[in-house]
Amino acid sequence: MLNVENLHVAYGGIRALKGVSLTVNEGEIVTIIGANGAGKSTLLNAISGFLKPAAGSISFKGKPLARRPDLIVRDGVCHVPEGRLVFANLSVENNLAMGAYLRNDKKAVADDLERVYALFPRLAERSKQSAGTLSGGEQQMLAMGRALMTDGELVLMDEPSLGLAPLLVQTVFEIIGEIHKLGKTILLVEQNAFKALSVADRAYVLEQGRIVREGKASEVAADPAVRDAYLGAESKAGG
Amino acid sequence: MDAYLEGIIMLSGINLIAVLGLSLLTGFAGLFSFGHAGFMAIGAYSAAIVTTIFKLPFSLGLAASAIVAAGVSWLIGRATLKLKGDYFCIATLGFGEAIRLILDNFQGLGGARGWPGIPPHTALWNILLLDVIGVVLLAHLVRSRHGRNMIAVREEELAAQVAGIDTFRYKMMALVISAAYAGVAGALLGHYMTFIQPKMFSMVKSTELTIIVIFGGLGSISGSVLGAVVLTFLPELLRAVDKWRLVVYGLAVIGIMIGRPRGLMGGFELTPSSVKRWIADRKDAKTAKADRMAEDAGNGKDVR
Numbered sequence: 001m002l003n004v005e006n007l008h009v010a011y012g013g014i015r016a017l018k019g020v021s022l023t024v025n026e027g028e029i030v031t032i033i034g035a036n037g038a039g040k041s042t043l044l045n046a047i048s049g050f051l052k053p054a055a056g057s058i059s060f061k062g063k064p065l066a067r068r069p070d071l072i073v074r075d076g077v078c079h080v081p082e083g084r085l086v087f088a089n090l091s092v093e094n095n096l097a098m099g100a101y102l103r104n105d106k107k108a109v110a111d112d113l114e115r116v117y118a119l120f121p122r123l124a125e126r127s128k129q130s131a132g133t134l135s136g137g138e139q140q141m142l143a144m145g146r147a148l149m150t151d152g153e154l155v156l157m158d159e160p161s162l163g164l165a166p167l168l169v170q171t172v173f174e175i176i177g178e179i180h181k182l183g184k185t186i187l188l189v190e191q192n193a194f195k196a197l198s199v200a201d202r203a204y205v206l207e208q209g210r211i212v213r214e215g216k217a218s219e220v221a222a223d224p225a226v227r228d229a230y231l232g233a234e235s236k237a238g239g
Numbered sequence: 240m241d242a243y244l245e246g247i248i249m250l251s252g253i254n255l256i257a258v259l260g261l262s263l264l265t266g267f268a269g270l271f272s273f274g275h276a277g278f279m280a281i282g283a284y285s286a287a288i289v290t291t292i293f294k295l296p297f298s299l300g301l302a303a304s305a306i307v308a309a310g311v312s313w314l315i316g317r318a319t320l321k322l323k324g325d326y327f328c329i330a331t332l333g334f335g336e337a338i339r340l341i342l343d344n345f346q347g348l349g350g351a352r353g354w355p356g357i358p359p360h361t362a363l364w365n366i367l368l369l370d371v372i373g374v375v376l377l378a379h380l381v382r383s384r385h386g387r388n389m390i391a392v393r394e395e396e397l398a399a400q401v402a403g404i405d406t407f408r409y410k411m412m413a414l415v416i417s418a419a420y421a422g423v424a425g426a427l428l429g430h431y432m433t434f435i436q437p438k439m440f441s442m443v444k445s446t447e448l449t450i451i452v453i454f455g456g457l458g459s460i461s462g463s464v465l466g467a468v469v470l471t472f473l474p475e476l477l478r479a480v481d482k483w484r485l486v487v488y489g490l491a492v493i494g495i496m497i498g499r500p501r502g503l504m505g506g507f508e509l510t511p512s513s514v515k516r517w518i519a520d521r522k523d524a525k526t527a528k529a530d531r532m533a534e535d536a537g538n539g540k541d542v543r
Contacts, residue, residue, distance in 0.1 A: 070404055070406075085398040086395070088395070
């Protein structure tokens, strides 16, 4: 579904991505794990059109992906940005309506809104409340809900568990599973490698702008080098 | 009417037009500019060329001022709107000063000495007419889909992008419209003073416009109107304190910003419906208070 080939991105002289290639097939959850500064968010931002690649190609459903953020959303790729970024002064309901900005079919939008509320009962309870007054976890749910409202087929998620309490991290990963069941394809960037690998079908390990390991999530999780570098104490605790 | 009073009303009306434009850019699209006097200068000189050199009617001069200022802003926007917040602001500052310096050194239009003999076409009626048109157009714009998109860009640019809004387009739209407003204000100013000089459009003027917008309240058209009137009249009222005038002016601005950090109107709009709502809220508060007092009195009896 998504095909990234030999992608290079540079910030001035600093090369953040040095030839990354990856594939996401329809219906999969694919995760990209790696340390801080490995280039994970850079990769997602380049796919979404926020950054201009220096070289390489990105294609979506067999066609080259547009190179402007709003056109990319139109093509069916939606992005849940790192740090939530909700419209703080708008109500929860209106934030979700913003997600449906490009859509005209009122009936389908209303159905999707119901689906989002079913997925996130917390948001339904707080639909009239302004988004700025939500907790961090609720804002993350809102950002996910907003992405679902775009009706994109591919959901890019940037560090959805960042800065959340452990209990909420668990909830967020359960929700990622639920979103997958709705028929969405997911590309997930996470620091919490243990959780990410437990929910994903396939995984890529990104290190200093290069893919150093790829494979089935279970195989990557079992790789001793990966366990040492990214899973650490948590994997032992988790068995 | 007293000629002096009329003069101040006219100046505040001219300022208001430039302020309305800047209010769209800063208050609604969230972009700060310290170079809008540059667009006023472009408007003033374009209109003066049309009316003084080509001897064409003032209405064409006004149209030219809006079109040329908008055109130049489009070019500037192409080059600078990719810049984020503070960097865009610095770029506008550089642009404003560059325009002034170019006009200073361009002898064909009078250079630094200025350009006298511009016909006195500006009158109270055409200023007020343009003020009304300016407010009505802006009020419609900010409530339209386009205006809402600009507000979304201001609120959270990245979130607006992931919702599918072409943020560059809406920033450009806000910049071009605001430049057209500034251009018209410059044309009115030139034909009011009958004399233009690059010095009139320095950074001080740009800063004054931005202060008015912030003072009036970002994201409020009525705030911009109030700010333009108050801050044009204030220095005149302070003539009584003579050389301390600008000091008192500065202190007054600081004082009001401390008292009302979001500006005079701070995001609120003065419309018939908002006034009605305000009165209703006051009534509710009053009856609620009366109820509470009655209840308290009742409770008091029970205790006794």
